[in-house]
Amino acid sequence: MEEAVLNVPLEKEEYIINMGPQHPSTHGVLRLVVSLRGEMVLNVEPHIGYVHRGIEKMCESLTYSQIIHLTDRMDYLSAHINNEAVCLAVEKALGIEVSDRVKYIRTILSELTRIQSHQLFWATYGMDLGGLTCFFYGLRDRELVMDIFEETCGGRMIVSYNCPGGLMNDIHPNFQKRTKDFIKYFRKTLPEYDRLLTGNVIFQERVKGLGTINRDDAIAWGLTGPVGRASGFSCDIRKHNPYSAYNKVTFKEILYDEGDSFHRYKVRMDEMWESMNIIEQLIDNIPEGPYAEKMKPVIKLPEGEYWQSVETARGELGVFIVSDGNKNPVRVKFRSPNFVNLAPLNILAKGFKIADLVAINGSLDLVIPDIDR
């Protein structure tokens, strides 16, 4: 049997296939041009720009309150956190301190956003690797978070709940009860995820040791979020440069040293537990206070440059605003985590099989509209 395998002549010729832009496992319109010898990946070249909407260009002719609604459309699974980034940058520029109530609510919603994003990651990663059950389980539980968002924010995915100076509305009277019910439920359900997929031998054989990147390379490539932390790079903005109410809570930064696809998956699974811990520390102590500061109808930032980074579900989102003192910014740059995390895909996938490319690409948890912006 072994001899038979060895006697198969190796394909000498290289050939190129297109994966995407319409491919179910690229989770959007990402086109990968893959050079292959036989089944082995020699080179992967990402072609992007299929959902490039020119958000940065549009920002230059919009006011700061309007920009917030565009940021939802970048990483639509971290919509709330994207909003928060712009709001924090504007508040920092104007020197506005929001009330503790706003900080607490923002933090709770950010963590709920992180949970639902990781739930969807788990659901689709399982589906990419052939476990369709994961998709149903993941989306079933994500729906509960979406309902909380719908009740309080009005929107489900595209929430636009933040505005400079605070929040659009106060929280719904049911918010605390519903969130606590969800956490109680999800603490029971999350071990089910582990039983179904994490401990599964087929899954582990498939993803362990796949697409490894070490700590130094992760830093050099600027990888952040679960991708960086799986390589042992401590890059959590919530820990290192805390914003909103993150300095009032205790939580653990999940770090692994292996840096392979399995540990990128593990980081996200463990982060869901940490997110639930953070929410539980805050949900009963939301202080009284105004839900928004009084702001001028047209916001003008003082001349200068402002930077704010936040931790989205996928890594560090940086907002860089150049203002000349008018109501429109001169330049807005979004340092999106997915854009940076996509870049080393070539060195991650080199030498693996084409089927493994799907698993590596999935473990980066890319959201394509955030890459293209």
Place this chain on the structure above:
Amino acid sequence: MDNIQLAATAAVLAPGSETVQGKQFVEITVAPEFLVSTATALKQNHETRFDMLVCVTGVDWGKELGTVYHLRSTVFNHMIILKTKVSDRENPELDSLCSLWPAADFHEREVYDLLGMKFRGHPDLRRLFLDSTWGYPLRKDYKDDINILAK
């Protein structure tokens, strides 16, 4: 290292450049020919250790085109801003920082795509989002006939 110490160290590392204490971070403005040497010094100096390139932003300042580099040290958790400006708008060129930080690869391609800034020594400088027939949309003199938002 706090910002005051950082500004002093940066002034030593980048002679001939302008170092100012900005609103949030220390900002170093260097001439294009000293960009690589300054970046190398900031990365390798054992007191600064800027080993992570967070972000590269291309900005059209009106008369000049420029890039803004956000650097972070993962050892000391401090950040610095490195700026450079090119006055030649017809054929702007800068040296690539890909050899120092591989992360610069995609960032520089994006700046090339949207502002037309060329990077010498970049391994694979092609348009990233748009095709080759587009102009450079983030330049202030870009004519944008279909944008109904533009004033």
